[in-house]
Amino acid sequence: MFKARRRVVVLVAAVCVGAALAGVLLSGWASGGSGTETDVAGSTNAVLYSAGHRPLAPDFTATTLTGSQLSFRSYRGRVVVVNFWGSWCAPCRAEAPTLAVTAEQYRSAGVAFLGVDVRDNTASALAFTRDLDVPYPSVSDSSSQITLDFTAVVPIAGTPTTLVIDRTGHIAGAVFGTATSQELTDILAQVTGKTAG
Amino acid sequence: MTDVRAPEADPFESAAEPDDNRPVGPRSAFGLADWLKWAWRQLTSMRIALVLLFLLALGSVPGSMLPQEGTNPAGVQQYYTSHPALAPLLNHLGLFNVFGSPWFAAIYLLLFASLVGCVVPRTFRLVGSARALPPRAPRNLARLPRFAEYGAALAPAPAADVAAKVLAGHGFRLRRPDGAAPSDGTWLSAEKGYLREVGNLLFHLALLGVLVSVALGGLFGYKADRLLVQGTTFADTQSALDEWYPGHFVTAADLGPFTITLNQFEATYITSGAQRGQPVAFDAHISYTASPGAATRTDNLEVNRPLSVDGAKVYLIGHGYAPVFKVTDARGQVVYDQATPFISGTSGNFLSQGVVKVADAQPQQLGFTGVFVPTAIEINGVLQSAFPAADNPVVSLIGYAGNLGENSGVPQSVYQLNTAGMHRLTAAPQILQPGQSLKLPNGQGTITFTGYVPWVSLTITHDPGQLPALICGMAALGGLLLSFMVRRRRVFVRVRPNGTQSIVQVGGLARIDASGGFETEFASLAAELKAAHDHSQHEGE
Numbered sequence: 001m002f003k004a005r006r007r008v009v010v011l012v013a014a015v016c017v018g019a020a021l022a023g024v025l026l027s028g029w030a031s032g033g034s035g036t037e038t039d040v041a042g043s044t045n046a047v048l049y050s051a052g053h054r055p056l057a058p059d060f061t062a063t064t065l066t067g068s069q070l071s072f073r074s075y076r077g078r079v080v081v082v083n084f085w086g087s088w089c090a091p092c093r094a095e096a097p098t099l100a101v102t103a104e105q106y107r108s109a110g111v112a113f114l115g116v117d118v119r120d121n122t123a124s125a126l127a128f129t130r131d132l133d134v135p136y137p138s139v140s141d142s143s144s145q146i147t148l149d150f151t152a153v154v155p156i157a158g159t160p161t162t163l164v165i166d167r168t169g170h171i172a173g174a175v176f177g178t179a180t181s182q183e184l185t186d187i188l189a190q191v192t193g194k195t196a197g
Numbered sequence: 198m199t200d201v202r203a204p205e206a207d208p209f210e211s212a213a214e215p216d217d218n219r220p221v222g223p224r225s226a227f228g229l230a231d232w233l234k235w236a237w238r239q240l241t242s243m244r245i246a247l248v249l250l251f252l253l254a255l256g257s258v259p260g261s262m263l264p265q266e267g268t269n270p271a272g273v274q275q276y277y278t279s280h281p282a283l284a285p286l287l288n289h290l291g292l293f294n295v296f297g298s299p300w301f302a303a304i305y306l307l308l309f310a311s312l313v314g315c316v317v318p319r320t321f322r323l324v325g326s327a328r329a330l331p332p333r334a335p336r337n338l339a340r341l342p343r344f345a346e347y348g349a350a351l352a353p354a355p356a357a358d359v360a361a362k363v364l365a366g367h368g369f370r371l372r373r374p375d376g377a378a379p380s381d382g383t384w385l386s387a388e389k390g391y392l393r394e395v396g397n398l399l400f401h402l403a404l405l406g407v408l409v410s411v412a413l414g415g416l417f418g419y420k421a422d423r424l425l426v427q428g429t430t431f432a433d434t435q436s437a438l439d440e441w442y443p444g445h446f447v448t449a450a451d452l453g454p455f456t457i458t459l460n461q462f463e464a465t466y467i468t469s470g471a472q473r474g475q476p477v478a479f480d481a482h483i484s485y486t487a488s489p490g491a492a493t494r495t496d497n498l499e500v501n502r503p504l505s506v507d508g509a510k511v512y513l514i515g516h517g518y519a520p521v522f523k524v525t526d527a528r529g530q531v532v533y534d535q536a537t538p539f540i541s542g543t544s545g546n547f548l549s550q551g552v553v554k555v556a557d558a559q560p561q562q563l564g565f566t567g568v569f570v571p572t573a574i575e576i577n578g579v580l581q582s583a584f585p586a587a588d589n590p591v592v593s594l595i596g597y598a599g600n601l602g603e604n605s606g607v608p609q610s611v612y613q614l615n616t617a618g619m620h621r622l623t624a625a626p627q628i629l630q631p632g633q634s635l636k637l638p639n640g641q642g643t644i645t646f647t648g649y650v651p652w653v654s655l656t657i658t659h660d661p662g663q664l665p666a667l668i669c670g671m672a673a674l675g676g677l678l679l680s681f682m683v684r685r686r687r688v689f690v691r692v693r694p695n696g697t698q699s700i701v702q703v704g705g706l707a708r709i710d711a712s713g714g715f716e717t718e719f720a721s722l723a724a725e726l727k728a729a730h731d732h733s734q735h736e737g738e
Contacts, residue, residue, distance in 0.1 A: 084436070087556065094606025118436060123523075123534035127557035130530070143430035144437035148454055149489060151434045155449055158436040178606060 046175040046183040048190055054170035055153035057082075057163070060146050062139035065117060065125050070139050072114075076169050079192050080112040081184070084147060084161040085138075086120045087128035091178045092160045096132040099162070102184045103136050109192050116141045118159055166191050240307065241314030249308040256304055260295035263287065296415075309408055316401045323394050330372040331388035334689035338704030341689070343716065345703045345723035349730035353692040353699045356730060357383045360690045360701070363729045367722065369688065382693035390686055390708070396679025403676055406669030414662030419443045419451070421657040426519050426536045427650040430458040433509070433657065453507030453659075457485045460495075462516060462651040466585055474546060474585055481513050481653050498653075508659055515654040517541050518549055520569050520592050526558035526642040533558075538652045539569045540612060546582035547571045552614040553594075556603050558642060564597040564614045565644065568626075580628070592629050592646050596622035596637055684708060686715055688722060701730060 037053070040046035049055065061071045083099055085092035103113040115138030117125045122140060129138065141147055150156055154163065154174055164173040164187045173187035239245055264272025273293050277284040291298030338344055349356045361371055369387035422440040423431055431437045433456070435449040443451075465477040481498040487507050496504050498513040505511075517540060524533035532555050539551030548570055555563040572584035573591040580593055599619030603609060627635045629646040636643050686707040692699045703723045707715035 088554075088611060090603040090608050091606045093556065093604050119431075121533075121535035123531050124555075124557070127530065127532040127555075131557035131559070143456060143458075144432040144434055145430075145456060145489070147436050148432035148434040148456070151436075151449060151452075152454065156434070156436055157449060161436075 040173070040175075040183055040186050043175075043180075043183050043186075045177040046173065046179070046187065048173045048187060049171060054166065054172050057165050057169050057171050058149040058153065059169075060139075060149060062141065062146060064137050064139050065122055065129065066137070070114075070137065073169075075112055075114070075165070077167055078110055078112050079167060079188070080114055080165045081106075081188070082114050082116060082150075082163045082165060083179075084116045084118050084141075084150075084156060084159050084163075086118045086159050087124040088120065089118075089159045093128070093132070095160050095178045096128075096134060098179060098181050098184070100133060100135055102181060102188075105185075106188055106192070109188075111188060111192060112136070114138070116146050118142075118144055118147055164188060164191055237314060240311050241318075243315075246308065246311045246315065249304055249311055252304050253301075253308060256295065256301050259292045263292055263295075265296075266294045305408070305412075309405070312401060312405050312408070316398065316405060319394075319398055319401065323398055326394065327391060331370060331386040331687055333372070333374075334384035334386045334691055335704070338689055338691055338702045341704035341706050343703075343705030343719040343723075345719075345727075347701055347727050347730070348695065348698060349692075349701050349727075349733075350698050351730060351733055352697065353382045353694050355733070356692045356699050356701060357385050357690065359729050359733050360385055360692070360703075360726055363726050364688060364690075364722075382691060382699070384692070385690040387688045387690075388685070389688075390684050393680050393683040393685050393708075396676045396681075396683060399676030400673050400680060401676075403669045403673035407666055407673065410662035410666035410669055412662070413665065414444070414660040416445045417447060418658070418660040418662065419447045420659075421452075422654060423657065424538055424652055424654045425457070425459045426538060426652045427459050427462050428536075430456055432456040433507075438657075451659075453509050454488045455485055455506045455509075456489075457483050457504075457511065457655070459483055459653060462653050464516060464586065464651070476585070479513060479516060481516075498655075510658050512656045512658070513653055514656050517652050517654075518547060518569050518571060518587065518590075518649050519652045520551075520567070520590075520649045521647045522553050522565075523645045523647050524553070524555050524558065524563065524642060526555070526560075526563070527640055528559055530559070532563075532642075534647075536650050536652075539567065547585045548580075548582040550612075552612060553644070554601055554603070554609075554611075554614065556601055561598040561641065562601045562603075562619075563637070563642065563644075564599075564601055564616065564619055565594045566597075566614050567595070568593045569649065587649060590631060590649055593626040594629065594635060594644065594646075595626050596635070596644070598622055598637075598641055684715060686718070688719070690726070701726070 037047045037049050040048055057072070059071075059073050061069060064070050081099075081103070083095075085096070087093075099113065103111075113136035115129075115134065115136060117138045118141045120140070120142060125138065125140070128134070139146065147156055150163070154171055155176070157176060160175075160178055162175040162179045162184070163171050164184075166172040172191045175183050175187070264276055266273055273284075276287075276293075287293060291300060295301055335341070339346075351359065357373070361373065364385070364387040365371055367389070369389045370391075372386040374383060420442045421433075421438040423438050425431055433452050433454060435441055435452065441449075443449075459481060461482040463478075463480045463482075467473055467475045467477055479500055482495070483498055483504070484493050484495045485504065485506060486493050498504055498511065500513055503510040503512040517538060519536035519538040521536045522533060523531065526532045533553065537551055537553055539549035541547045541549040548568065550566070550568055553563075553565040553567065555565075568580065570580055570582045570589075570591050570593070571587040572582050572589045574581055574583045574589075580591070597614065597616055597619035599616075601609075602615045602618055609615065622637055622641065623635075629635060631646055631648050634643050634645040684707050686705065689704045689706075691702045691704075693702070703719075703726060705715065705719040705722070
């Protein structure tokens with residue numbers, strides 16, 4: 001019986017070790033990268049998706065802040081920078097001038113910019129675009145439906161988030177959080193093959 | 198817990214099995230391995246398990262008495278302000294995050310190990326005892342707690358056969374002598390009540406199951422809050438949630454892709470008597486889609502009547518008022534036009550506070566701190582609310598102009614106005630009724646109180662451990678009942694020859710007769726045995 005007791009102790013210990021191992025493996029699996037994305041040099045919140053592993057951006061039709069209908073599909077064939085923002089979002093306010101400057105820099109390269117105005121109200125959003133001289137259109141996403149559609153393919157945790165979408169409608173790069181000029185130009189240089197002009 | 202957890206000395210078993218718990222060998226050789234064994238035995242003893250269970254309950258007390266980081270970060274801040282000396286100490290002890298603290302995890306894991314350490318050997322024992330036969334009948338049955346004796350007109354062997362038939366008919370497991378019956382008579386052992394151990398094991402396994410379920414809920418579940426203004430919609434994605442507390446293995450991609458629109462919210466209150474102002478009912482009429490492109494359904498949320506959608510439950514947990522303001526700036530441009538949720542305290546008939554931030558007003562940013570009063574009355578010059586419904590709604594506003602402090606990019610609370618970079622526009626609070634406007638001094642613009650809409654606060658929870666926890670809880674209760682109600686008992690029969698006839702002795706022994714009743718059962722069994730013997734005797738005549 002002494003042996004039997006020892007066997008039980010060994011068994012229980014094995015179960016505990018097994019459970020601990022499973023926990024470690026699970027957590028590793030949950031947080032592990034897939035190896036299909038690389039960080040943009042010198043940035044902690046910007047990523048580039050390698051060709052062939054770029055998630056397809058969802059299509060959507062929405063109303064712009066000025067009241068016209070916009071189909072995202074009409075951007076196919078162009079590189080488009082999609083920025084999720086809100087007039088209530090202080091980091092978006094700080095980021096707006098950077099985006100405006102970059103949009104002007106890449107205008108001649110054919111890069112389009114589009115804002116997605118999240119959880120916002122048209123009056124405040126229009127005031128924001130007027131006040132901060134945002135040179136590109138925005139669609140209203142007061143219900144976060146467009147954000148939800150994009151969340152299915154990229155982990156958008158909040159505003160601001162900026163996605164760079166290639167000519168085939170796939171997401172080539174993303175900045176989660178406030179984008180810097182450097183991060184945007186690094187991603188755009190990769191996607192367009194051109195530097196800012 | 199029940200009485201039969203791994204007993205150190207078991208009088209019932211000691212007759213059949215040698216005591217294997219005592220360490221063998223000289224005492225001086227009590228080395229590390231022995232200490233570990235001793236520690237393990239202590240850990241898996243019922244006493245320690247009870248202590249751990251008690252500590253677990255005790256440990257949850259500060260979790261419900263002190264504000265917790267996870268659920269009430271504002272309350273923790275408040276506590277820091279009101280108890281500046283005590284709060285850092287409590288924080289150091291993890292008392293603001295009890296359920297995530299190392300000491301709580303230690304109790305939890307030790308209890309888990311204790312239960313595992315108890316259940317595993319117990320399972321082996323149960324399997325062993327299920328296979329083992331009852332012990333041989335003792336020589337002197339008269340010494341047993343229950344005893345009966347009578348004469349039977351049968352020879353010992355057929356008398357034993359009759360007794361075996363009766364006891365087998367009552368579900369007893371039987372043991373008969375191995376070889377041929379000795380000349381001085383024969384015997385029979387019968388045992389019953391194995392379900393007691395099964396119930397006991399079920400209880401312990403179910404308790405383990407409850408712990409696992411709770412852990413499952415913590416690791417794979419989530420909780421989120423969202424404030425939703427009437428007439429608006431939100432999609433269940435992280436950026437649309439106000440608060441989001443995911444479990445360890447939960448990512449934003451695990452959120453169910455549903456959308457919910459608050460079509461209408463109604464609150465009804467008692468309008469007269471001592472209970473005036475008490476709520477009668479809250480109804481949130483919503484429409485929702487379970488996933489993008491799915492059909493739109495309608496439902497009605499009430500308190501404790503949540504919506505089940507896509508594996509998540511959506512609870513209605515609060516409501517309030519969102520006054521609608523329209524602000525034009527110095528250039529005459531509309532720079533703000535929206536419902537702004539105001540938050541009420543716990544008392545005061547929904548006297549609610551909020552702020553309006555107009556970050557894109559020109560030439561200066563504008564800010565307002567306001568109070569919304571659903572049924573306004575003035576008592577000694579102080580604005581108060583007489584009723585929670587909006588019977589006489591007014592807002593009281595204080596205007597500021599300057600720098601809201603948002604342009605630097607530091608996120609702010611939407612319920613607080615940082616007036617450090619601003620100057621006050623009006624000396625006294627300005628009171629507005631719906632439709633009334635306030636002209637700001639120096640032509641800085643106008644603010645209009647255009648009306649109000651209700652809002653609701655929703656809590657979205659996903660707890661994969663809920664159903665398993667319920668099932669395990671019920672199984673634990675069932676096991677406990679089983680182990681309380683079923684007694685393990687043995688009945689022995691000895692038949693001695695008495696000429697051509699025999700004398701039948703019946704002895705009975707119950708392991709633990711906590712619920713009583715073995716006396717009656719034994720008496721009825723003995724009577725039945727006697728009747729069966731008498732009956733056989735008549736048949737034989």
